[in-house]
Amino acid sequence: MLKVENVVKVFNKGSVNEKTALDHISFFQKKGEFVTIIGSNGAGKSTFLNAIAGNFPCDSGSISIGSRNVTKLPQYTRAEYISRVFQDPMSGTAASMTIEENLIMAFRRGEKRRLRLAIKDKDRDFFCQELSKLGLGLENRLTTKVSLLSGGQRQALTLLMATFKEPELLLLDEHTAALDPKTAEKVLQLTCEVTKGRTLTTLMITHNLDHALNIGDRTIMMHEGRIVLDIEGEERKNVTIANLLEMFERASGAQLHTDRVLFS
Amino acid sequence: MSSLVVLGTMEQGLMYAIMVLGVYLTFRILDYADLSVDGSFTLGAATAASLITAGYNPWFATLAAFVVGSLAGVFTGILHTKFKITPLLSGILTMTALYSINLRVMGKANISLLRTRTIFSDFTSIPLFEKYGVLILSLITVAIIGILTYIFLETEFGLALRATGDNELMIRSLGVNTDIMKITGLALSNGLVAFSGSYVAQNQLFADISMGIGMIIIGLASVIIGEVLIGTTSIGRTVFAVLCGGVIYRYIIAFVLQLGLVATDLKLVTALIVIFALVSPGIKKKIALPGKNE
Ligand SMILES: Nc1ncnc2c1ncn2[C@@H]1O[C@H](COP(=O)(O)OP(=O)(O)O)[C@@H](O)[C@H]1O
Ligand SMILES: [Mg+2]
Numbered sequence: 001m002l003k004v005e006n007v008v009k010v011f012n013k014g015s016v017n018e019k020t021a022l023d024h025i026s027f028f029q030k031k032g033e034f035v036t037i038i039g040s041n042g043a044g045k046s047t048f049l050n051a052i053a054g055n056f057p058c059d060s061g062s063i064s065i066g067s068r069n070v071t072k073l074p075q076y077t078r079a080e081y082i083s084r085v086f087q088d089p090m091s092g093t094a095a096s097m098t099i100e101e102n103l104i105m106a107f108r109r110g111e112k113r114r115l116r117l118a119i120k121d122k123d124r125d126f127f128c129q130e131l132s133k134l135g136l137g138l139e140n141r142l143t144t145k146v147s148l149l150s151g152g153q154r155q156a157l158t159l160l161m162a163t164f165k166e167p168e169l170l171l172l173d174e175h176t177a178a179l180d181p182k183t184a185e186k187v188l189q190l191t192c193e194v195t196k197g198r199t200l201t202t203l204m205i206t207h208n209l210d211h212a213l214n215i216g217d218r219t220i221m222m223h224e225g226r227i228v229l230d231i232e233g234e235e236r237k238n239v240t241i242a243n244l245l246e247m248f249e250r251a252s253g254a255q256l257h258t259d260r261v262l263f264s
Numbered sequence: 265m266s267s268l269v270v271l272g273t274m275e276q277g278l279m280y281a282i283m284v285l286g287v288y289l290t291f292r293i294l295d296y297a298d299l300s301v302d303g304s305f306t307l308g309a310a311t312a313a314s315l316i317t318a319g320y321n322p323w324f325a326t327l328a329a330f331v332v333g334s335l336a337g338v339f340t341g342i343l344h345t346k347f348k349i350t351p352l353l354s355g356i357l358t359m360t361a362l363y364s365i366n367l368r369v370m371g372k373a374n375i376s377l378l379r380t381r382t383i384f385s386d387f388t389s390i391p392l393f394e395k396y397g398v399l400i401l402s403l404i405t406v407a408i409i410g411i412l413t414y415i416f417l418e419t420e421f422g423l424a425l426r427a428t429g430d431n432e433l434m435i436r437s438l439g440v441n442t443d444i445m446k447i448t449g450l451a452l453s454n455g456l457v458a459f460s461g462s463y464v465a466q467n468q469l470f471a472d473i474s475m476g477i478g479m480i481i482i483g484l485a486s487v488i489i490g491e492v493l494i495g496t497t498s499i500g501r502t503v504f505a506v507l508c509g510g511v512i513y514r515y516i517i518a519f520v521l522q523l524g525l526v527a528t529d530l531k532l533v534t535a536l537i538v539i540f541a542l543v544s545p546g547i548k549k550k551i552a553l554p555g556k557n558e
Contacts, residue, residue, distance in 0.1 A: 053437065079439030094430035097423070105423055110439040113420040 001031035001201050002169060007051055007061030021047040022058070023225035032199040034216030036206055043222040045205045049171045054078045065169060080110030083162035085155070085175040092158030095147035099138060099157065102146055103127050106161030130164050134190065152183030156190060163194045170195065172204040188215070209241045223252040265522060271399065273518045274511065278402035279463040280482070281510030282409055284490070286456030287483030288506040293417070294449045295429040299355030299480055301457050303362025304336045306476035308458025309465035310366045313375040322383045326462045333458020334451040336362060341447030366473055374472040382466035398467060405463070406507060409456070414503045425449050478531045485534050486513040488541045
C-alpha cells in the first residue's frame, strides 16, 4: 500500500546548517496496517510524514501510495489519498470559520472546489450525526466559529475531519501531545474507534511508549533519519517498555531522548 | 450639512464602498496586505475614461475597467506565488509599474469627461431619475456586488479562498492549490477596485493620474470602521459592514471638511483614523488587524 524507497531529505544543503533529516529511508506498509513511530526529538519522524504528504520534494528516492507513484506530485494533489492530524490543535482547522464550514471543506478533500453553495441541508444532517459520535455536544453548534472551541474539541474535530471521508492513508503526528492527559486519552480513544473496523492505513507518531506498543499492529523506531527498529506480531506483544529502551540503545548506540513523559 | 452634500456624499460613499469590498477581500479574507490597490484604482478610472473619450460605450468601458484591474491583481499574485516575492513588495512593484501604464493608457495626466456620455448620464436621462439617478445606480450596483460577493464566499470555492487566508497549511493538505486561490482573490479584489475607480471617474467627470494615491489606507480605514460599528459575527454581516464602512468613511470626511479642514488634510485624517484603530486596545480586541496579531 505505502512504499517508501531510499528516500533522502537534506535541509539547508551546502550551508553550515546542513542536516540530513532522512537518510536513505525505506519502508513498506500493508493496506489497513496501523504503524506507530517512536524516536528521539529530531530523529526525523515529522520529516518522514511530511515527505509522504509531499510538503517538499525529496532529494532522491521514491514514494508510492497504492499503485501510484506520488514522488513528484505536489502536496495538494496527494491530498486525495492522505489525511493528516498535527500536534498543534490550531493547525488542523480554520479558526475564523464555523464548524460546519470546516467539516464541508474536509468532506471535499481532494475534490475540485466549485462555484456552488458549499453546504446543503442534507450535509448538516450528516454532520450532526457524525459530530454526535464525538460525544462533545458539538452537534448543536454547527455554526459556531472554531476559534471558540477548546484545544481538545478542535483536535477531536480535526480527527473527524481527517477520517469521515475515508483516506487511503492517515498520518498522525503526535496529535495528542498538546492536550491535557484526560483529553489526550479521549482523543486517542477516538483514534482507535475511527480506525478500527475500517481498512485505514495509519501512521502515528507518539512520544508515549506505552501507546506505541499497545495501539496498532507494528512499531518502528527512528534515529538520525533512519529506521533502527521495526517490530510486529508476537515479538511486539512480548516487548516491554524497558526492553524497548534497551533495543533502542543497542540499535542506535545512543540513549532515547524525548523531553516529554515516557511512561504515562 | 446641506441636503446636497448629504446626497453627494452618499453617492460617492457607495462608489468607494466597492473599492472597500476589494480591499476587504485581500486584507481580511486572504490576510494579504496588497498595495496594488493605489495603482489599480487609477487604472480603472484611466481605462474607462480613455475608452469613453475614444467613443466606446460607457457600460463596456466600465466592464473593461474591471477586467484590466483583475489582470493587475493576477500580476501581483504571480509575483508573489510563482516568484516568491513578499506580498508587500509584490504590491508595491505592481503599483509602481501601474503608474507608468496608467499614463500610457491616458496619454496625459488627466482626462476630462465633461459633456461625454457616461453610465450616469445614461441613467439620469431616464424620466424621473434626474435627481436621484446617480444614487439609484450606485445603490443597485453596490447591492448586486455585495450579494454576489456574499454568495461567492459561501460557495465551495469561496470557502477554500477564506481558508487560504486563515490556515493555508490546512487547506492545502485538504487538496486546494493555494497559489490559485491567492491569484484569484487578488484578481477579484483589484477588479473591484478598478471598477470602483471607473465609477468615481464617471461621477466626477474626470480621471487623474494621482486619484488612487492613499486609496489602500482609505480602504483599510473603511473596513475597520465598518467592522467596529456593525460587527463581524458572520460573513454576510461582515460584507454588509465593510460596505457601510465605505459610506460612513465618506461622511466622516465630509464632516471634517465642514469643520474647516481643507481637502489636502484628508490623507492625514485618514492615517490618524487607522493609527487610532491600531493602537486602541478595545478596537484591537474587537477586530483582528492585518499582520496576524491576534
Ligand atoms: N523545514 C526544515 N528546515 C530545516 N531543518 C529542518 C526542517 N524540518 C526539520 N528540520 C530538521 O530535521 C531534523 C528532523 O526533524 P523532525 O522530523 O521534525 O524531527 P522529529 O523526529 O522530532 O519529528 C531536525 O534536526 C530538524 O531541525
Ligand atoms: Mg516532530
